[in-house]
Amino acid sequence: MTSIPEYVIETYGLTKVYRSGGGAVVAVDKLDFTVEKSSIFGLLGPNGAGKTTLLMMLTGLTLPTNGSGRVLGYDIVRESREIRRRVGFLPEGFGFYEHLTAEQNLEYIAALNDIPKPERRKRIEDILSLVGLYEVKNRRVSSFSRGMKQRLGIAQALIKDPELLLLDEPTAGLDPEGSRAFKDLVLKLNSEGRTIVLSTHLLFEVGPLCSSIAIMNRGRIVVQGRVKDLISKLMSEVGYKIYVEVRGDLGKLASALTGMEGVRGVRIGVDSLYVDSTRDIRVDIVKIASDMKVEISSIRVEEPSLEDLFIRYYRGEASNA
Ligand SMILES: Nc1ncnc2c1ncn2[C@@H]1O[C@H](COP(=O)(O)OP(=O)(O)OP(=O)(O)O)[C@@H](O)[C@H]1O
Numbered sequence: 001m002t003s004i005p006e007y008v009i010e011t012y013g014l015t016k017v018y019r020s021g022g023g024a025v026v027a028v029d030k031l032d033f034t035v036e037k038s039s040i041f042g043l044l045g046p047n048g049a050g051k052t053t054l055l056m057m058l059t060g061l062t063l064p065t066n067g068s069g070r071v072l073g074y075d076i077v078r079e080s081r082e083i084r085r086r087v088g089f090l091p092e093g094f095g096f097y098e099h100l101t102a103e104q105n106l107e108y109i110a111a112l113n114d115i116p117k118p119e120r121r122k123r124i125e126d127i128l129s130l131v132g133l134y135e136v137k138n139r140r141v142s143s144f145s146r147g148m149k150q151r152l153g154i155a156q157a158l159i160k161d162p163e164l165l166l167l168d169e170p171t172a173g174l175d176p177e178g179s180r181a182f183k184d185l186v187l188k189l190n191s192e193g194r195t196i197v198l199s200t201h202l203l204f205e206v207g208p209l210c211s212s213i214a215i216m217n218r219g220r221i222v223v224q225g226r227v228k229d230l231i232s233k234l235m236s237e238v239g240y241k242i243y244v245e246v247r248g249d250l251g252k253l254a255s256a257l258t259g260m261e262g263v264r265g266v267r268i269g270v271d272s273l274y275v276d277s278t279r280d281i282r283v284d285i286v287k288i289a290s291d292m293k294v295e296i297s298s299i300r301v302e303e304p305s306l307e308d309l310f311i312r313y314y315r316g317e318a319s320n321a
């Protein structure tokens with residue numbers, strides 16, 4: 001029996017070099033990376049970063065040049081059949097038989113996956129309901145919009161009732177509504193306990209959906225971790241922006257704060273102060289104000305956004321090229 005791993009994906013020095021015509025491209029470069037069970041994991045990076053190559057190695061569709069990895073505890077080289085049986089995969093640009101209906105396409109895929117015939121109908125109907133295509137199950141795929149095809153792509157990945165889903169560029173070409181429906185579906189699948197890995201170059205669109213991310217560029221991971229940990233790390237690096245709304249003598253409070261340890265600057269606004277500090281000094285600010293009999297009506301820390309995180313780690317890395 002296989003013990004349940006803490007990580008559904010782990011790689012060690014995983015490397016893929018493509019050789020063609022005397023040249024060599026290092027598509028994935030000594031990658032150490034993990035995906036925690038039950039997370040929504042964003043594998044984010046620009047075109048050519050190596051995302052698709054990585055997913056193909058994880059599912060045994062291409063062999064690593066070096067290094068190793070495990071998916072659901074199974075070795076990606078020696079036990080890739082087990083992995084393919086258990087992992088739902090939506091490859092980049094997945095295509096269906098356009099002249100068949102949605103249901104017929106899924107029946108075909110269920111047969112390929114050895115889903116026993118008596119189970120197929122119910123399983124397919126459940127999945128079609130889950131992805132919101134039940135009403136159109138008898139329509140030919142040729143009449144589907146891009147968003148509907150994308151949902152059918154996720155449906156085929158769900159045929160095996162997988163605990164892990166790997167979706168390569170799942171929002172490519174979706175309009176805002178299609179993209180919102182996709183996000184709702186991912187949240188629903190995740191709430192059922194499934195781990196979902198989303199690979200995409202659309203950082204800003206998909207990033208906010210993720211509990212953990214890895215930013216990949218030129219075959220390497222630039223930064224990875226839980227989004228909330230990365231944000232607090234960023235906050236301790238770039239400092240805390242504390243916004244204080246004040247009733248009373250602004251100037252007096254501002255000059256008291258200016259001399260405090262860790263304070264890099266204090267800006268005075270209309271009825272408010274904006275404190276730039278290396279530490280979270282909200283408690284100290286409240287105390288000083290109260291000692292001075294200056295009333296604070298609100299105080300809050302402005303957290304860096306995911307966008308700030310991307311700008312720091314992703315653009316920063318890109319500009320080092
Ligand atoms: N079969 C192949 N033969 C040679 N080079 C390849 C092959 N597949 C990918 N590459 C190269 O490997 C690198 C990584 O490609 P990959 O498709 O994995 O990136 P990606 O992050 O998925 O990009 P995209 O966002 O465009 O899908 C690129 O430089 C690409 O040109």
Ligand SMILES: [Mg+2]
Pocket residue numbers: 051052053092168169
């Ligand atoms: Mg790709």
